[in-house]
Amino acid sequence: MWANLTIPLSVNSTLWLRCLSGYNVPTYILISGIGLELGGKALNLRTFWKSRLLTIILPYIFWCLVTYIYLYFNWDIKQFLSYQAAHPTDFVYSLVRPIFDSSYQLDWHFYFVPLILLLYLVYPLLRKAVKRFTSQTLIILFAFSVVIGYIGYMQIFGITTIVTGFNLGVFSSMFMFSLGLSLNRERLTLIFTVARKIRVPLCVLAAVMVLLQMYLGYSIGLGSIGDPISSALYVLVMCLIICGFATPKEGKQQSAAARRFYSFVAKHSFTTYLIHLLVLRLLWQHTPLGAYSPFTRNPEASQAGQWVAYFATIIISVTVAALIDNGRKLLSKLLRKAFLRGSAKVR
Secondary structure: OHHHHHOOOOHHHHHHHHHHOOOHHHHHHHHHHHHHHHOOOOOOHHHHHHHHHHHHHHHHHHHHHHHHHHHHHOOOHHHHHHHHHHOOOHHHHHHHHHHHOOOOOOOOOOOHHHHHHHHHHHHHHHHHHHHHOHHHHHHHHHHHHHHHHHHHHHHHOOOOOOOOOOOOHHHHHHHHHHHHHOOOHHHHHHHHHHHHHOHHHHHHHHHHHHHHHHHHHHHHOOOOOOOHHHHHHHHHHHHHHHHHHHOOOOOOOOOHHHHHHHHHHHHHHHHHHHHHHHHHHHHHHHOHHHHHOOOOOOHHHOHHHHHHHHHHHHHHHHHHHHHHHHHHHHHHHHHHHHHHHHHHHHO
8 A cells, every 4th residue: 555655646755655665565475375375275276266256356346346437437327337338348358457568557556456366376386386396486486587577677767678468577476476385384483583583684674775776766766666686685675574573572472452453454454455546536536635636736745735645545444444344244144144044934
């Protein structure tokens, strides 16, 4: 969310935040791989995709549809339906287009969901490769992602005009996902133990790397820019920092408050992610905060108001996401009870 919400803000005032949050998507992908590996169960594709359908695919399609109608038809359902009748594949293609065209997003944060679904699609193959040839698989994927990453990096500066017809970030994401699959409990325990001991030097190193990225971003005027190698190292350092501070001291257990916080984030983070830019746009359109939108006023002259909109968006998005998720869970329980009662009467 940090990076997404600061995209419309001024480069000069938010570059540090974008540099600091540059590890977000790779870290999530790494954690996704770790979570699947720690499940420790035999792969059942039917169960796997049923879970993803209910928790990821359907919410993604729903909120893409809401955003699509809002952005392109200003809530006019009739106009949307008439357009769809003439262009029946347009909306469907917009759901998967970010995989093939990194310059296109229905809204600029939705690119992430097709990317993670693509990784889930190749998950069975990656899992087998990582299980049988761990080192070889990771080395090949890392080398390939670096080479492909430098193609994209050179395109930014006009060094090459190679057109791939594919989102170059897919390959680096595939490496991070496979790295997560390779981390079993023993390896994770070792990583957490070492990270906790060196977390202060890691923080210093991360700060230096952020400053270097900011210097490069200011000097070329393109915001947060980092080559594939330095970006990969920064992601690694930030992941280790997270491991270091998330680990309780020896002989102590995680506090109840920390467990409740992590549980809350795990339950509502995805819905929050899907709706946060829609919330920001609605705040700009229907509240006095619209006066501070960078699209209607000089961004450099309205930073305070933009930051108010930024924090208001976070608070509202998290609150609405919790209400939606809890309401959906309650509705599911009621429907299940009604179905069971109906089945009992039939019998």
